[in-house]
Amino acid sequence: MIRSKxxxxxxxxxAQANEPQWDCTASRHEQLTxxxxxxxxxxxxxLTCILRNAEKIAYSAD
Incomplete structure (x- = not known):
């Protein structure tokens, strides 16, 4: 199962709370990344889900 955002x-x-923060800009950059x-x-x-559905439709049309 995919973990939520x-x-x-x-x-x-x-994890960041347990580490010393020397540069809040780097921390914010990491968060945005x-x-x-x-x-x-x-x-x-x-996109993978859409492609799988399209593939199923294509195979069922044959």
Missing amino acids: EQILNDSLK IEVLIDIRDELTA
């Missing part, structure tokens, strides 16, 4: 971000925040990667994952997952 909220779960991943919460885990990231917990994680959010973008999660969004990309979600888009690719949706």
